Amino acid sequence: MLTPPTYQSVEGAYLDLLRLASQSPEHHIDARGNAAREVLGVTFRLPDPRQRLPYLAERKANPVFQFAEALWYLAGRRDLEMIGYYAPSMRSSSADGVHLGGSAYGHTLFTPAAGDTLSSFDRVLDLLRTESDSKRGYLPVFSPDEHAIPDNIDMACLAGLHLLVRSGRLHMVCHMRANDLDCGLLSDVFSFTMIQEYAAIQLGLELGSYTHTIGSAHVNEANMERVKRVLDEAQQRPTAPDFDFPVMPHSTSPDTITELLVHEELLRTNTRDYRAAEIAHLGFPAYWQQVLLLFEAYRQIQYGEPEAVTRDVLDALHPGLRWLLAHRWAACRKAVTAL
Known part of the structure; x- marks a missing residue:
């Protein structure tokens, strides 16, 4: 039986694809001035899509x-x-400086x-x-009309998402026309598996597997130094950090998303700031409190109020999220070191 390569978490797939494209590329390409190493038609599967970090x-x-x-x-x-606000570099992909185009998959x-x-999402859920056992739950994202836009600077990399209910579980197959393995893959898998888990909750189903397929899997030459450092770290570390990602609450609904974004x-x-205790009393389940704690930590980093993110916020974070913040921002690393 032929099945895609399977990984316990996205990290394993990410590392294997980086090795493949950087060390054994099928092609060297230079699309629109972006020199890259490329492999064609790759696939992997996550039996537990929650392990997305x-x-x-x-x-x-x-x-x-x-x-x-x-x-x-x-x-x-x-x-x-x-x-x-969270990714200033995305502004360069906007044609009008106000909206994004093809990459605004959620729209x-x-x-x-x-x-x-x-919406097309709601229609597929109704189906x-x-x-x-329907095979028709496909959500197209890439549109042929995008080719008609002169000098399109924001063409969708996501072709579509395929939702499949089998044996009481919601599985999803993602089809990417292209994926930057170093910069885009991790964020894409994170968001798409979040959409999958959200859909499973709306349908009252258990979460199934996630399968990710890519037409052009590539690594830009400009990022090869970082890729080498990442691969060296993975090879040399004695053990990998291991944090289980929590389960999205079954109470999550469109209203949950709306209410979260009010506080976001x-x-x-910078209209409000929250102590961890205040976030705990906003009425959200612990899972979504974690997201608001992250946004509060980022507010402190962006607006430069403390020398380090406040201890109460970091103390209240899931250990895996705290680990990631400490390895990304000095303001978090200083506080975490003091814990």
Whole structure:
């Protein structure tokens, strides 16, 4: 039986694909001035899609951005005002300086088209509620119309997401036309598995496997030094950090996302600040409190109030998230070292 390579977490897939593309590329390409090493048509599977974070000090994964992007998608947004705060580099992909285009996957999935009352996501969920073992739960994202945009600077890398209900579990197959393995893969898998878990909750199903397929899997030559450091770290460390990612609460609904983003905006605009105890009393389950703790930590970093992120915020974070913050920002590392 031929099945895709399977990994316990996204970290293993990330490392193997980095090795493959950087050390044994099939092609050397130079699309639009971006020299890269490339392999074609790769696939991997995560039996537990919740294990969506890597713990590699050299990679410095950013869970603040990853949660922000996932919520931005789930809310169906395409504005730069929110996502540009967490990733200023994304502003260069906007044609009008206000919105993003093809890369605003959530807008395509979760916002109804003009004149419609249901999003494509909601229509697929309705289908899966009524048609057992359906093969039709496909959510296209890439549109042929994107080729008609002159000098399109923001073409969707995501072709589509395929939701499949089998034996009481919601599985998902993701189809990418292209993936930057060093810069884009980790954030994509994080957000898409969050969408999968959210969909499973709306359907009242257990979470199934996640399969990720890529047409052009590539590593940019400009990032090869970091790639080498990441691969060296993975090879030389005696043991890898091991943190289980928690389960999204079954109470999560569209209203949950809306309410979270109210507080996100208050923190992003520095209108409010929260102590950990205040976040604990906002009425959110512990899982979503963690996200607001991350946003509060980032507010402190961005607005430069303390020399280090406050101890109460870091103390209240999941150990894996605290590890990631400490390896990315000195303001967090100083406080974590003092714990």
